[in-house]
Amino acid sequence: MENEASPRRATVVTLSELAGVAPSTVTRALRGDTRISEATRARILKLAEQHGYAPNALARTLSSGRSGLYGLVLGPASNPFYAELLHEAVREAKERGVRLLIIHAGDGPIEDTTAESLLHYQVDGCIITSAVLSSRAAEICAANRVPLIMVNRVARHHGCFVTCDNHAGGAELAQLLLAGGRTKFAVVGTSSTSSTAVEREDGFVAELARGGVAPMMHFDGHSSYEGGFAAGTAILENAVRPDAVFAVSDIMAMGVLDALRLGGVSVPDQMAVVGFDGVAEAARPIYDLTTIEQPLPLMVRRAFEMLAARSGNHRLPDESISLRGRLIPRGSTGR
Amino acid sequence: MENEASPRRATVVTLSELAGVAPSTVTRALRGDTRISEATRARILKLAEQHGYAPNALARTLSSGRSGLYGLVLGPASNPFYAELLHEAVREAKERGVRLLIIHAGDGPIEDTTAESLLHYQVDGCIITSAVLSSRAAEICAANRVPLIMVNRVARHHGCFVTCDNHAGGAELAQLLLAGGRTKFAVVGTSSTSSTAVEREDGFVAELARGGVAPMMHFDGHSSYEGGFAAGTAILENAVRPDAVFAVSDIMAMGVLDALRLGGVSVPDQMAVVGFDGVAEAARPIYDLTTIEQPLPLMVRRAFEMLAARSGNHRLPDESISLRGRLIPRGSTGR
DNA sequence: TTAAAGTGCGCACACGTTTGCGCATCTCTT
DNA sequence: AAGAGATGCGCAAACGTGTGCGCACTTTAA
Incomplete structure (x- = not known):
């Protein structure tokens, strides 16, 4: 089909010569301009199809700006x-x-x-x-x-x-934990200045305050599985353990959960854990993590x-x- | 700095007018053509810097082809x-x-x-x-x-x-398991026609054969955590259990491991598990998965x-x- | 002193597409 | 029948960059 000696791709000019019209007519026909007659348009479309015409988006950018x-x-x-x-x-x-x-x-x-x-x-x-x-x-x-x-x-x-809405999400999680009878809270945040994490934490802590409680522990770590795992390990080592943990992201909550599991803590009986994001991993049976799903x-x-x-x-x-x-x-x- | 009435970005032509040279001279100066005198080149570079000139890569494509x-x-x-x-x-x-x-x-x-x-x-x-x-x-x-x-x-x-080298990797894992004294093998493969998975499995099975063993179980599932989890669950339900599982990818091995954990199977004592890929997750303490790391x-x-x-x-x-x-x-x- | 080689740069076109303008031709309207 | 509008299309310039060719000037060689 394609001639070996003419490896050049079909362009608007190529098609215009083939169709015996001006390049501008080809452009307008291809772009569906109503001012081009249906007959001409059909002929050009057919030629484009036959010759595998692919518009050069880069050239288009040059003249259109987008x-x-x-x-x-x-x-x-x-x-x-x-x-x-x-x-x-x-x-x-x-x-x-x-x-x-x-x-x-x-x-x-x-x-x-x-x-x-x-x-x-x-x-x-x-x-x-x-x-x-x-x-x-x-x-x-x-x-x-x-x-x-x-x-x-x-x-x-x-x-x-x-x-x-990070603030509202954090608050909703706090409500759930309070309603579940939890009383001693740990917050696993991140040391980065991420606005997202800060807002979630603020919402959570503010709602706890409305319930008359303040978190007993707070951790700042890298916003990753490893950061969550480190926080979970630290929770295990603490003399008095919380009965609920809020991690500002699911990935950190997963780290917390695994640390708790290795430490022999039973979730949710001894400790509840919540996350934030709604990643697919949180739904795994092994985590079965309560979370706020971002839309x-x-x-x-x-x-x-x-x-x-x-x-x-x-x-x-x-x-x-x-x-x-x-x-x-x-x-x-x-x- | 930037005039509100002239929001247009600097181009080669703009610079050429400013420098009082031809556009082609600007192009060559910016691209480091040796035929342009050092003085002219320096002047043009300075102007480009001042006016925040950013070459239009799309236009370049048009004339250069790349x-x-x-x-x-x-x-x-x-x-x-x-x-x-x-x-x-x-x-x-x-x-x-x-x-x-x-x-x-x-x-x-x-x-x-x-x-x-x-x-x-x-x-x-x-x-x-x-x-x-x-x-x-x-x-x-x-x-x-x-x-x-x-x-x-x-x-x-x-x-x-x-x-x-999927075949060699599969073989190496089989060797390791055989050397560890494992005798009853399950293979967790994928139902997709992925060449990668097939080669890994072939390598594994071939090496087992060299040791005089054949896998006792075989699963085909979706190449995902869920696919691995399903296979792991099936292994649990089998009357006679294998003492080693080869999953053709780490993500599937993770699914297997979690299913085994939920089923109360102790790894590696009762069952060894190996994966393939070397993803970061495999290194988590909770998985601690033996695997082949792809370079x-x-x-x-x-x-x-x-x-x-x-x-x-x-x-x-x-x-x-x-x-x-x-x-x-x-x-x-x-x- | 002249030819040859080298240096520094401009001219003009090419790349493929879009678009404003305008010229025909055709169809209504009154 | 003549002006008005609609229809269908071409012309040419523009977008920004790259490059072959060639011109003018300078230096070197013989």
Whole structure:
């Protein structure tokens, strides 16, 4: 079919010559412009099909200004939450006909050179989860009109973000534990300045206070399984043990649970454990973890919507969306 | 700094006007062409710096033919191996100054429309893990000279791939178990036609045969934690229990281990368990899983090298690389 | 003194697509 | 029958960068 001597891909110009029309006619026909007659359109579509025409999205960017590319900044691989978020983003991007450019993944901060590559590829926007953007990097994006959306975290005083209602979620978990008759609470937080973790903890502690209780123990660790495991181990070693543990993320709660299991503590009889995120792992029978499920699909959709709106109109003000999570009571809190 | 009335980004033309030279001179100066005098070059570099010039990589693609974009097809989120692979790929891409375009993620096959978007963005190549490419999609890529590399899986009869030496790894695990005095073996495989799983199983069974033993049980399940858990549950229910279980992936082995734990089976005393992949989770004290670690960083690097070579020279023949994995003996096999 | 080689840079086109403008032709309307 | 609107399409410029070719000037060689 394809001639070996002419390996060149079909272009709009190729098709226009074949069809005996102008390149602009081909473009309009392919894009469904109503001003092109149905007959011409059909003829061009058929030619495109025959010759395996694939539009050059990069060339389109050049003249239209939109690239159809969104940057994605991902958190560490050790937390399955980000893997789920990635897959959700891929699904949503496919639905919207846009592509995802992985800009950064991992724990560390985003380097300035990485931020610059955002510009090189003319991304229409960028979704940031977890990682911190240096002020210089943020400045670069702002100066070049690249809209930024933080998912699952908020920046200091500016920018768009969509999060779960962390405060309410923390409070709801506290209510559940109080209603279950728990009295001695441990909080497993994170040493990072993550807004998400802080809000969850605040909500939890505030609700405890409403019930007239204060946590008896507090741990700060790395926001990972290992951090949770270390906290769980520390709980075991404490002279007086709590009867309920709130970990600010499921991955940490899983670490806590495993430490308790190795220490011979029975959950939920001797100790209840709750987490936050609603990752798939939490549903495993071995963990059976009570948690707040983040409405990930909706959060991702909202993020894309905000990006799409802002890539069309740069004057839109900063916007923040908070979505209520769903309490999933499981075995780790009894019943 | 940036004038509100002139939101346009600096381009080569902008700089050329500022410097009083031709656009081509600017291009050559920025790209380090030796034919441009040092004085002119310094002046242009300074101007570029001042005006925050960011080259338009998409425009460059148009005239140079190379996009600096690689497609990435990722497996399901439920297996942490793919998350690790993603992060490794991101790291390697950063080092090489190329970008990753997420084409597809998840369990299902790659749709043809997805494959076409590979072409739209003129990717220089594509790394495929796990998902299957329809023959039509493969044809599209071949016709358009988009090199494809399979990582951790091999296609039927053609294409480039880089894998771990699955057969040798399976054999090594069998040796270890035999040396540990195990006699009754169960194999937890996957119902998918994944070449990787089949090779691992073949290697394991072949080595058992050399020792004069055949597995007493065999399970096929979904290649996931749940699949492993189901197999583990089935093992519990069997009248006569094996004293060693080989799961073809760590994620399945984790499922097996948890099922055994819930069933009160003590590992490694009553039963040894081994996995394959070397994911981070396998090292958790609660699993402490003996496994074969895939040399992920090297595998990813080789994949990029093969892609880079093929995007420069389309005539290169198919090539396959097999890298030896490393046995990591842990508590799940005793000692 | 002249030819040859080297240096520094500009011109112009190419890459593939989009889009504003405008020119025909055809169909109504009055 | 003539102006008004609709319909169908072409022309040409633009997006930003890369590059082959060639011109002018300088240095070196004979």
